[in-house]
Amino acid sequence: MLFNISTPGVEIQAALQDKINQKTKPIGALGKLENIALQVGCIQQSLNPQVRKPCILVFAADHGIAAEGVVNPYPQSVTAQMVYNFIEGGAAINVFTHLHQIDLKVIDAGVAHHFDPGLPITHAKLAYGTKNYRHEPAMSKDECVSAIQKGAELAREMALKGSNTIGFGEMGIGNTSAASLLMSALCHEDIETCTGAGTSHTGEILQQKITVLKEVQSKHAEINGTLDILATFGGFEIAMMVGAMLAAAEQKMILVIDGFIVSTALLVASKLFPGVLHYCIYAHTSDEKGHRVLLDYLGAEPLLQLNMRLGEGTGAALAIPLIQSAVAFLNQMSSFESAKISNIPA
Numbered sequence: 483m484l485f486n487i488s489t490p491g492v493e494i495q496a497a498l499q500d501k502i503n504q505k506t507k508p509i510g511a512l513g514k515l516e517n518i519a520l521q522v523g524c525i526q527q528s529l530n531p532q533v534r535k536p537c538i539l540v541f542a543a544d545h546g547i548a549a550e551g552v553v554n555p556y557p558q559s560v561t562a563q564m565v566y567n568f569i570e571g572g573a574a575i576n577v578f579t580h581l582h583q584i585d586l587k588v589i590d591a592g593v594a595h596h597f598d599p600g601l602p603i604t605h606a607k608l609a610y611g612t613k614n615y616r617h618e619p620a621m622s623k624d625e626c627v628s629a630i631q632k633g634a635e636l637a638r639e640m641a642l643k644g645s646n647t648i649g650f651g652e653m654g655i656g657n658t659s660a661a662s663l664l665m666s667a668l669c670h671e672d673i674e675t676c677t678g679a680g681t682s683h684t685g686e687i688l689q690q691k692i693t694v695l696k697e698v699q700s701k702h703a704e705i706n707g708t709l710d711i712l713a714t715f716g717g718f719e720i721a722m723m724v725g726a727m728l729a730a731a732e733q734k735m736i737l738v739i740d741g742f743i744v745s746t747a748l749l750v751a752s753k754l755f756p757g758v759l760h761y762c763i764y765a766h767t768s769d770e771k772g773h774r775v776l777l778d779y780l781g782a783e784p785l786l787q788l789n790m791r792l793g794e795g796t797g798a799a800l801a802i803p804l805i806q807s808a809v810a811f812l813n814q815m816s817s818f819e820s821a822k823i824s825n826i827p828a
């Protein structure tokens with residue numbers, strides 16, 4: 483599995499910064515939008531970068547452990563039910579992508595439900611959910627590699643269709659637990675630091691969730707190496723996102739990172755190929771415990787803090803208009819010279 487991810491050249495940075503500084507505003511006054519403009523200009527090696535055909539890919543899959551209901555308040559069947567909701571246009575991600583004219587693709591990566599092949603989703607099911615990691619690894623190494631390859635294929639398809647900006651989203655009951663286990667193993671943080679209440683609004687499941695996840699960690703205490711860790715604790719949606727992220731970075735696309743679960747997919751991707759991080763813009767800080775620590779670990783500075791904890795790519799959908807705004811100011815604002823406005827000496 484090879485991904486050829488290059489580091490964007492820094493030679494263009496000075497010219498981009500100069501262009502930003504010549505805009506009719508005090509130096510630095512557009513704050514983080516200026517950082518985004520600079521980053522996107524570097525990624526595209528252009529003084530006039532563009533956001534083309536932005537899309538959100540929502541990867542859906544089930545987790546073996548979720549059938550037990552010990553770490554997740556909502557039943558496993560909600561994953562498939564939400565896929566139908568995505569198809570009908572009734573989920574939060576449908577509303578936000580529709581509002582902001584972002585293309586939305588839903589991928590069945592491994593939902594424990596048979597979907598009619600005629601349904602307008604991407605049918606990429608690897609299995610009817612993962613195995614229960616309380617008893618055995620969630621997936622085999624082969625399944626894990628297949629998921630990564632399939633995700634990569636999907637990102638390359640989006641690039642071929644002319645998109646240069648992908649937001650990542652997921653749906654999978656129980657996947658905050660998978661994400662916490664991945665974070666704990668890969669960041670060497672204890673499971674308490676990495677585990678939040680997920681979809682429980684009262685938080686009452688948290689203690690039981692931590693106890694179960696600790697048991698899971700002792701069962702798989704010998705697991706080592708990024709791919710084995712991903713295969714043991716991950717989900718098909720997470721593994722597919724890893725591949726999609728790596729291929730998107732290879733294609734020099736802008737990767738818009740959503741909440742906690744998407745960030746753990748990026749964590750895995752960055753352990754395999756650290757260069758992927760150059761292409762990432764972080765949408766928001768989720769309220770899920772662990773996300774802030776993970777973002778710090780990744781060196782990330784998210785754009786938004788909205789106390790959201792939903793997933794589906796909702797944070798990414800809200801951040802894409804901000805990225806478009808950053809690119810628009812870079813391309814469309816007048817300079818002090820063109821608008822004949824007095825500047826202070828450099």
Ligand SMILES: Cc1cc2ncn([C@H]3O[C@H](COP(=O)(O)O)[C@@H](O)[C@H]3O)c2cc1C
Pocket residue numbers: 553554555556560564652653654655656657658659679680681682792793794
């Ligand atoms: C109706 C509903 C819609 C969702 N949309 C995203 N998630 C989010 O919650 C799930 C993870 O939380 P946990 O680990 O606690 O199960 C994921 O499916 C995630 O995308 C949802 C969850 C529910 C219940």
Ligand SMILES: O=C(O)c1cccnc1
Pocket residue numbers: 658680681740741742743744768769770773790791792793794
């Ligand atoms: O931050 C997230 O992505 C998240 C948090 C809770 C539940 N589902 C997703």
